[in-house]
Amino acid sequence: MxxxxxxxxxxxxxxxxxxxxxxxxxxxxxxxxxxxxxxxxxxxxxxxxxxxxxxxxxxxxxxxxxxxxxxxxxxxxxxxxxxxxxxxxxxxxxxxxxxxxxxxxxxxxxxxxxxxxxxxxxxxxxxxxxxxxxxxxxxxxxxxxxxxxxDTDLLMQEAEGALFQLSQKNMKQDYTQIDPVVKKAYEILQKAAANSGGLTGVPSGLDDLDAVTSGWQPSDLVIIAGRPAMGKTSYALSVAKNIAVDYRIPIAFFSLEMSNVQLVNRLISNVCEIPGHKILNGQLTNEEWARLDQNLRKLDGAPLYIDDTPGLSVFELRTKARRLVKEKGVKIIMIDYLQLMNANGMKFNSRQEEVSKISGSLKGLAKELDVPVLALSQLNRSVESRGDGDAKGIDSKRPQLSDLRESGSIEQDADMVQFVHRPEYYHILEDSATGQDLRGMAQIIIAKHRKGATKDVLVSFRGEFTRFANKNERYAPIDNVGPMDGEIIGSALGGGMDDPLAGDVPPSQAGLDDLPY
Missing domain, CATH: 1.10.860.10 (DNAb Helicase; Chain A)
Structure with a gap:
């Protein structure tokens, strides 16, 4: 009644x-x-x-x-x-x-x-x-x-979680007849055909990687994982720099670990080729000051939007991401890193359940906004214990999908999983199968790829500049270039140029990238 x-x-x-x-x-x-x-x-x-x-x-x-x-x-x-x-x-x-x-x-x-x-x-x-x-x-x-x-802070978290659950429960999407989908797929195909590089998504700036992935694809959840000291944040930041500075494509970077100033300092080191410790202490040579003054202009107006909110929740992320896509035209979202996020206000029996909710929400966000979402993730310690016996080859410390921390749902929800791996860190200086010199190099291991092949991509790594680049790229000193300062010239990285990664000294001992990111 x-x-x-x-x-x-x-x-x-x-x-x-x-x-x-x-x-x-x-x-x-x-x-x-x-x-x-x-x-x-x-x-x-x-x-x-x-x-x-x-x-x-x-x-x-x-x-x-x-x-x-x-x-x-x-x-x-x-x-x-x-x-x-x-x-x-x-x-x-x-x-x-x-x-x-x-x-x-x-x-x-x-x-x-x-x-x-x-x-x-x-x-x-x-x-x-x-x-x-x-x-x-x-x-x-x-x-x-x-x-x-x-407690007001706890109440805020509870309110946030309850509203997120309410919105998720009531968010429905109707089915679509195939005709408009076929039309959209055909338009994407035509766009790719018109592009000599075959890119259909947001370019990473790493040619060999883009050749495999055709760029970061809309609605994809990409997990970028690695053990501490492998440089996964440096990798993400290098890609973000390529997207925002080189291609002028709007990108949102959510940094849960570092402040926006720390992140920008690493970006300045990357763009201006000045060691990170000098950016911190300000002890630059005259040449480095000149390089800073000339190259810093590249960052002017770059459509890179940084949010350094600590303990970001999936609800906050969704709200901010929606606004950035709508107001700033953001085409790609990066999160550093997944395990630092939370699902405040929701109750879970374990942290693994909470991470499952977070990874599922990130995939939902990618689909809703139709942009790629790149989330960094940690690996568990099992990779460190492998190969401690007789197996000392290049594959002995190679990460696997099962190494993802709280891995079950992350692996399931991801459209692509990439591992950042530097054999040199483990004193593996040469690929025994190919004879490839691995000093100053890193592997981007595509371990899962729903839309294409799985493959290893070799890139150059300069820890002192927190930079990943194409494997055959090197930046000339400021005295040797004209108006296009910093223009890439052909030459392999590794060794020379006072490179502390040269020789048998592992990067961790050189003090270049032994921070926990």
Missing amino acids: PATERTNRAGKRQPAPIDNTYGHLPPQALDVEQVVLGALLIDAEAFGVVSELLHPDTFYDPRHKQIFTAIQTLNMSERPADIITVSEELKKMGKLDEAGGAPYIIELSAKVSSSANVEYHSRILAQKYMARQLISYASDIETKAFDETV
């Missing part, structure tokens, strides 16, 4: 007291509820149209909740739902009287003559239900906010 009616001793209906909790009635549409239930009673096909929109709690009237539950039960067991079967099902549930009795069910079926508008009416009910949920959510938060014993 609706909250606005009650029955007196004579069995006659009379108005019920109005709930003034919010100053007016909660959002409802009782007449629409009756029309929807009537349509479900007269049309066996109507339930299939609205089954994803409605559930018992969508209905405000308690009688209607019971009737819809009976209709739902009958449809799930592939039995017809009509006046007789619904009445019998309610009787079996012991809820027939609570539902208003058989006469009320007959009355509902007489409300409509057609189910033509059942989907439209169901969407009205879904909106009313969502509004009631928001009111309940806001009321609960308001009550707790008045309680002086409640």
Whole structure:
């Protein structure tokens, strides 16, 4: 019986007291509820149209909740739902009287003559239900906010998590007929054909990598993983620099570990070829000051948007990312790193469950915004213990998908998994199979690739400049270049130029990249 009616001793209906909790009635549409239930009673096909929109709690009237539950039960067991079967099902549930009795069910079926508008009416009910949920959510938060014993920071986290769950639960996407999808796929194919490099996504600036991936693809979740000291943040920052500075493509970088100043210092080191420790202590030579002054101009106006909010939650990320895509035209999102994120306000039995929720949310965000999301991730320690015996080859310390920390869902949700691996760090200076000199080099291992091949890509690495680049690239000193200062010239990296990575000294001992990122 609706909250606005009650029955007196004579069995006659009379108005019920109005709930003034919010100053007016909660959002409802009782007449629409009756029309929807009537349509479900007269049309066996109507339930299939609205089954994803409605559930018992969508209905405000308690009688209607019971009737819809009976209709739902009958449809799930592939039995017809009509006046007789619904009445019998309610009787079996012991809820027939609570539902208003058989006469009320007959009355509902007489409300409509057609189910033509059942989907439209169901969407009205879904909106009313969502509004009631928001009111309940806001009321609960308001009550707790008045309680002086409640920690405000914890309340903020709870509110954030509850709102995120509410939005996730009510976010629906309709199916799409194939024609517009085929058209979109054909347009992407034409675009790739017109591009001599075959790129269909955002370029990384690393030619061999782009040859395998065709760029970072829209709606993809890419996991970039590595053990501490492998340089995964340097790799991500090098790619971000290529995208924002070289290609002028807007990119958002969410740094949960380093402040925006620390991140920009590493970017300056990368662009200006000045060792990171000198950026910190300011002890630059005259040549380095000149290089800084000339190359720093490259960063002017670069569409790189940095957010260094610590302990960023998936809800905050989603809100900020939406705004950046809408207002700044961001085409790619980077997160450093996944394990530092949280799902505040939600309860989990383990950290692995929370990471599963986070990785699933990141994949959902990539699909929703139709941009690639690159998330850095840690590896567990198992990679360090491998190859401690007789196996000392290049593959002895090679990371595997099973090495991903809290790995189950991360591996499952990711469209691509890349490992940043530097054999030189483990004193492996030559690839025994190919004879390739590995000093000053790094491997980008594509371990999972839903849209293409898995492959190892060799790139150059300069730890003192926190830079990954094409394997045959080197930047000339400032005295040897003209107006295009910093122009790439052909020559292999590794050795020379006072490179502390040369020789047998591992990078960690050279103090270049032994920080935990």
